[in-house]
Amino acid sequence: MVAKGKSLFDASCGKCHNPQPSKTAPNAWETPVRPVGTDSRMASNAKQKSDPGMFTGAVLPPPSIGARYPACPATSDCALNVDLLASSVVGGMLANAFNPATLTSHEKIRQNGVFRALGRDLESLPHGEKVEDLTAPGVSHLDDLKAMIKDRLSNMYKSQPPEAAGAAYEARVLQGIWATAPYLHNGSVPNLWELLTPPAQRKSSFMVGNRLFDPKNVGYSTETSPFKSGNFVVDPNNGNGNGGHTFGTDWTDEQKWQVIEYMKQM
Ligand code: HEC
Numbered sequence: 674m675v676a677k678g679k680s681l682f683d684a685s686c687g688k689c690h691n692p693q694p695s696k697t698a699p700n701a702w703e704t705p706v707r708p709v710g711t712d713s714r715m716a717s718n719a720k721q722k723s724d725p726g727m728f729t730g731a732v733l734p735p736p737s738i739g740a741r742y743p744a745c746p747a748t749s750d751c752a753l754n755v756d757l758l759a760s761s762v763v764g765g766m767l768a769n770a771f772n773p774a775t776l777t778s779h780e781k782i783r784q785n786g787v788f789r790a791l792g793r794d795l796e797s798l799p800h801g802e803k804v805e806d807l808t809a810p811g812v813s814h815l816d817d818l819k820a821m822i823k824d825r826l827s828n829m830y831k832s833q834p835p836e837a838a839g840a841a842y843e844a845r846v847l848q849g850i851w852a853t854a855p856y857l858h859n860g861s862v863p864n865l866w867e868l869l870t871p872p873a874q875r876k877s878s879f880m881v882g883n884r885l886f887d888p889k890n891v892g893y894s895t896e897t898s899p900f901k902s903g904n905f906v907v908d909p910n911n912g913n914g915n916g917g918h919t920f921g922t923d924w925t926d927e928q929k930w931q932v933i934e935y936m937k938q939m
Contacts, residue, residue, distance in 0.1 A: 678935025681928055685920060689844035708841040710917025711857050712909060716840030719755035728752065734759035851937050854892030855881060861907055861915035864892025865936060869929045872916045878906045891933055 683691070693703035725731070725742040733740045734756055742760075745751040769775060770787035782788050842858050856862040863879045864887060879895035882903045887894055898904065907915045921932060 712914035713840030714912030
């Protein structure tokens, strides 16, 4: 079933979800951002503007490298919500990475996500240089390194397709997807079987928060929730719509189970 599922997946899903081959290794950064008809609210919220408040004067995220948030005129909001979110996430990660409590031992530094990511970037340096070479006096590769880091970072902010095409989200690589239900950016689809069900027939409400794994449909049990307000109610008016992403929904049940079997072992 896995082998049959893989053929189906490669033919119908891989162009968006398979890691893109790069010069060095398959590259999860290169996954496409595509409009696939899922709930647009998160993308449209991200494109709205706000007053940067305490971020006024702070460094803007890529691709505007070097630029800073301006002070907004009293009457208008001038910073993109998505930039403010990026600044707070990146700022939080950097603050943690360079917190004295993180820097106490080599072991702690090695475990830190920011340093691990930097290490990976350094490993894939253009000409196969070693990290040690970069710190050598009179180093000539620093420009390469800067260009590469800028390139990687700007990849986080791909320009969106035109508004008319609908909201666009990242078609992530699906390695480990078995463990990350509920699905889509807003968690509106409880399991992989439901994702392969035509949107109109998907569940309109289900319980979330249960850790009992459902290995058949691939997701978590949706019968009960440990939380008082654990009922997810699908509602396209508040960002909780479950429409779109109709790929594979017209397949036979047999084909759907095959592709689910394949995704289970990705
Ligand atoms: C045209 C590109 C495209 C194709 C083809 C495509 N997908 Fe997707 N897929 C996306 C995008 C974009 C998202 C993110 C949508 C969102 O979060 O709202 C997504 C989301 C998903 C998710 C949920 C990921 C998550 O973390 O919640 C799964 C699972 C998935 N796709 C499986 C498939 C399967 C299986 C197929 C083939 C039958 C397929 N996709 C075909 C673009 C595509």
